[in-house]
Amino acid sequence: MEWLVVDNKEGGPFDLPSLFGQVFSPSSYLFGGLNFLNTTIYDSQDLRCKTPFGAVATGQQVAFRIFLPIVYQLHSPNLLLYKADQWDSPEYIPMEFESSDNGCNCYRCILEKPEPQLYFYLFQVENNSGILHITRDKDGFGQLTPNSGGYWQLTVYDQNFRTPEFLKKGVMYQIFPDRFYNSGKQKTGVPSDRRMHTDWYELPDYLPDQNGQYTNSDYFGGDLAGITQKLPYLKSLGVSCIYLNPIFEAHSNHRYNTADYEKIDPLLGTEEDFKTLCTEAKALGISIIIDGVFNHTGSDSVYFNRNRRYGDGGAYNDYNSPYHSWYEFTDFPNYNSWWGFETLPNLNESDPSYSEFICGEKGVLQRWLRLGLSGYRLDVADELPDVFLDRIRNSVKLANPQAAIIGEVWEDASTKVSYGVRRRYLLGKQLDSVMNYPFKNAILDYIRYGDANGLYHTIMDILEHYPKPVLDVLMNSLSTHDVERAITALVAEPIGSRGRKWQGQNNHLNHERYLFGRRLFRLASVIQYMLPGIPCLYYGDEAGLVGYKDPFNRSCYPWDREDQELLEHFRQLGKIRTQYPTLSSGGFSPVSFTPEIAAFVRYCGARQFYVAVNRSESTVEPPVPVEFANAKVLYGQLEHNRLNPYDCVILIK
DSSP: EEEEEEEETTEHHHHHOOOOSSTTTOOOOOSSSBBBOBSSOBBSTTTTEESSSSSSTTOEEEHHHHHEEEGTTTTEEEEEETTOOOOOEEEEEOOEEEEEETTEEEEEEEEEOOSSSEEEEEEEEEETTEEEEEOOOTTSEEEEEEOOOOOOOEEEETTTOOOGGGSSSEEEEOOOGGGTOOOOOOOOOTTTEEOEEEETTTTOOOOOOOTTTOOOOEEOOHHHHHHHHHHHHHTTTEEEEEEEEOOOOEESSSSSSSEEEEEEOOTOHHHHHHHHHHHHHTTTTTTTEEEOOSBBBOOOSSSTTTTTTTTTTTTTOOOOTGGGGOOOEEETTEEEEEGEEEEEEEEOTTTTHHHHHSSSSSSSHHHHHTTTOEEEETGGGGGHHHHHHHHHHHHHHHHHHEEEEEEOOOHHHHHHSSTTTOOTTTTSSOSEEOOHHHHHHHHHHHHHHHHHHHHHHHHHHHHSSSSHHHHTOOEEOOOTTTHHHHHHHHHHHHOOOOOOOHHTTTTTOOHHHHHHHHHHHHHHHHHHHHHHSSEEEEEEGGOOOOOOOOTTGGOOOEEEEEOOOHHHHHHHHHHHHHOOGGGGGGGEEEEEESSSSSEEEEETTTEEEEEEOOOOSSSOOOOOOOOGGEEEEEEOBBBBTTOOOOEEEEOOO
């Protein structure tokens, strides 16, 4: 029998038997809640207590079991099932006696639900003193208490839910278009108020102008033709999907302030350049998705036109403008804006005219899909109302059932509440996937600080809460345009509340610190690439770019100055994800999570993978399951069953 080792900060490491071979099934056998004779009352991640593990499809039966110590004379158990946020009206489901063993009575019930819905649940029992509850403690185990509260989650999703096949293989690569590669192609129609850098390798502007404003008006000239030229390079990294930050016409370098949804920004090229990129990428097996920024536009846009760049019309200048109803005017011309930024006026997604413009048969979504696009990443998805997300999905899937819809959601998207509304992103009628920030945070915190509990519980909670179709296509990043680059996050001094001036002065790492960061980044990326979902590599991370937050995380790709050792590391990981596409959807079983070692097994059809990472400065002997005794080393090295300091290994059998 193998052992799952999880670090318990309160009492040191402890061992738990692991149920190898069970898809997404850890085991909990000791420690937690009320324990009696080496068992737990209930653990939702133990197949003896709940089958199957995790979220279930509509119509799929779920078996629940609780183990009640005979000595406590507990009886009459019920499963109390709550529809999300309907806390006053639980459904009582009686549990029937099944068996007695190890001093416990086992009770069981079967549940089947026909509609997609988020549920929460606990258990109720009785004894001679009255009613007691079995609730979820902080580690997920059942505890006996006179109070209710402390719920487990059950996600029931649409049995017809399918997610795009192209996201179930290879690697995703995120590009901030202005900073990736400048083809040198001549551009026309570029506004004259854009300042072009002459040195590709210098930092973006990060200090305010003479008026104290951050204008984001400095550019480096990366373009779509440049991305097309670098497709062979991306293919060498195992890239199967490119995610582009906004490419529509806009008057800032980040382009999240859309000026015209129907035009490519002239500095990036033309519509023909876009079609060429999609066509040549497709020939190499690479799909293109782009940012869809539909919650707000720029105030300097065709639609709002506060700056009158587009003549005298627009919602801000003309109360009778056809775009007036698109915006949230309070007392014309005063208006609501995104997080108080006056340059980003909020859109009213419930307005029929705006909704039709984006989602209609001749709307923005389908227009770009017809030109070769494979999907959208939805900016600030938690600020888009459900009715609008429903229509986005209907429009996208009508044009191409295999097109992707990925949401920017920073928390556990299965249970997210935004603006007082419990969201239903992942039940089968809205998003295909989300940016998996929980994995990012947990991996980086583990590699930097040794937070084994955080990594273990984050992985298991996401695997338990998300529908299987979503897990297969989860967008797993370690860096993005909104957070520090991974190497900086792993070894640089934390930002805290410091502003851009301090970040700019401290953005550089000395050589020794950089090399240490590279070692840690290598470990973090091995975990990232070997978890379910699709790993997303932020442009330049593979070449050794460092940087604090915006704009330091948006520096130009260092062509001809790449860290070749790091680049080769990512080529090898990309090769693994290309050769073994079932890594996106295969099973997961933890082996060891301590401050020194993180190890787990992936079950992917006929192949099994063992992954171990040593984040300590000492040589360690990771717990290798017996079935991997003669397995092939796929990556890294394991010398005499020992891992060197800050090293890793991937075994395949």
